[in-house]
Amino acid sequence: MGYLGSRFTWKGGIRESRKRVFKRLDRGLANPIWRLVNPEAKLEVLTRINSDHHPLCLTTNPDRVDRGMATGPYGGGTCPPPPPPIICPHLRSVPATGNGDPVSAGDRGLHGYPQI
Known part of the structure; x- marks a missing residue:
């Protein structure tokens, strides 16, 4: 499953070489049947605030998401409530x-x- 946003999901400390380490630790995974049921689903890497990890937001129906000025634990936008199973x-x-x-x-x- 692809993603939108930053390529890296984690920011480490500065090493002896004075370079900061960035890694893609967090990912989304979906099987083919789930993708058939949720063809419009997207995984978005959100802005990192007050954490060394970027939160991920999985949206199964992006057309119905309100991208207003919602606030959440990371200070930026939040994911919509999960759909019923x-x-x-x-x-x-x-x-x-x-x-x-x-x-x-x-x-x-x-x-x-x-x-x-």
Whole structure:
């Protein structure tokens, strides 16, 4: 998943070489089915204020976000409230593995869904 904003999400201290260290520590990750359900989603790297990390804002429907002068814990704009969860009746009976392994689409109620 791509992003908008700064390439780096963390700013470190000044090293012996007098150079500041910048790294991209924080990222967004989405699987193909989630991207099909949320095709307009975007990940934005927000302005860093009072922290060494840039906060990330994941927006699933950017056209509905009000970019007014909202304030939040980082002083700048805040993310909109999260949308209600998407519940698919075909997936309710699928057990989660909890170990990061993909769930097989065999006989677990995923008929008609593409296998990844």
